[in-house]
Amino acid sequence: xxxxxxxxxxxxxxxxxxxxxxxxxxxxxxxxxxxxxxxxxxxxxxxxxxxxxxxxxxxxxxxxxxxxxxxxxxxxxxxxxxxxxxxxxxxxxxxxxxxxxxxxxxxxxxxxxxxxxxxxxxxxxxxxxxxxxxxxxxxxxxxxxxxxxxxxxxxxxxxxxxxxxxxxxxxxxxxxxxxxxxxxxxxxxxxxxxxxxxxxxxxxxxx
Numbered sequence: 001x002x003x004x005x006x007x008x009x010x011x012x013x014x015x016x017x018x019x020x021x022x023x024x025x026x027x028x029x030x031x032x033x034x035x036x037x038x039x040x041x042x043x044x045x046x047x048x049x050x051x052x053x054x055x056x057x058x059x060x061x062x063x064x065x066x067x068x069x070x071x072x073x074x075x076x077x078x079x080x081x082x083x084x085x086x087x088x089x090x091x092x093x094x095x096x097x098x099x100x101x102x103x104x105x106x107x108x109x110x111x112x113x114x115x116x117x118x119x120x121x122x123x124x125x126x127x128x129x130x131x132x133x134x135x136x137x138x139x140x141x142x143x144x145x146x147x148x149x150x151x152x153x154x155x156x157x158x159x160x161x162x163x164x165x166x167x168x169x170x171x172x173x174x175x176x177x178x179x180x181x182x183x184x185x186x187x188x189x190x191x192x193x194x195x196x197x198x199x200x201x202x203x204x205x206x207x
Contacts, residue, residue, distance in 0.1 A: 004083050004102065004133040009142065012074040012081045012100055012135045020067035023074050023100040023135075033070015040065045061095040061107060061126050074100055074135070082143040082201075084134045084163070091134055093163035095126040097203075102132035136163055140205025153195045159206035166198015 003015035011029070014021055022040050040063040066072055075081070081099060084091060092110060101107070110127045128134050136143060148154045148168060155173060164170070174190045194200050 004100075004135065006081060006083065007073065009080050010075055010078055012083075014066075014072050014074070014100065016066065016068055016070055016072065018069055019103050020065055021072075021100055021102055022063040022065055023072075024076055024098060025062040025064045027074045027076045027099060028064075028066070029073050029075050031070055031072040033068060035066055035068035035070045035072055038065050038067075061098060063098075063101075063107075076137055077139075080138040080142045082136050082138060084136060084165075084201075086128065086130060086132055086134060086165075088131050089165055090127050090129040091163055091165045092125050092127050093134070093136065094161065097137045097162045098126065098128070099135040099137050101128055101134050105130040105132045105134065136201065138162060138201075138203040139207075140203055142204075144202050144204065146200045146202060148194045148196060148198050148200060150195070150197065153193060154200055155191045155193045156200060156202050157206060158190070158192050160202040160204075161192055161200070162203050163201040164194065164198060166196065168194045168196040168198040168200070170194055 003017070003021075005013050007013040014023075016033070016035060025039070028037065076099060086105065106129050108127045108129065110125055143162060146154055146156070148166065171193045172190050173193050
């Protein structure tokens with residue numbers, strides 16, 4: 001969506017021209033013009049099927065529908081914001097890191113595999129599909145985009161993972177020695193491994 005832009009690195013600015021966007025509930029910090037706000041519902045604005053699926057899986061996403069004509073500014077917990085453009089592809093994202101999505105994009109729930117079971121973050125993750133802009137949040141500094149190729153698989157800390165896109169296979173690695181070196185050996189130590197072709201987004205601060 002052409003109306004998505006950054007105002008500094010912690011504020012998202014969106015121009016509305018009679019259309020609508022969905023944003024994290026409570027993230028609006030200012031607006032001008034004639035804009036209305038309403039709860040997008042349990043399904044994140046994607047209908048009854050999405051609502052039922054989210055209730056069944058426990059993967060919630062709290063979004064509000066912002067409609068009208070004007071300019072709206074969004075921010076959350078002084079976190080950094082990055083805009084990712086989708087062109088018919090799918091972005092898998094931690095729901096709490098989702099700030100806003102442009103009109104026409106669809107959200108859904110996808111199985112996250114054993115990453116969720118091991119980390120306690122749940123077995124499912126939010127997906128955003130279609131063509132448009134997505135605004136993501138990053139704690140501790142700007143989001144880092146890391147390329148993955150068949151020759152160079154990527155291993156990341158699950159507490160730093162924010163989102164991924166592309167043709168990627170996600171698995172987990174339990175033989176993680178680096179956690180022992182920083183005194184985090186309690187519980188099950190593991191990391192996420194991504195193979196294939198795509199991009200993985202991580203934040204500088206762990207959850």
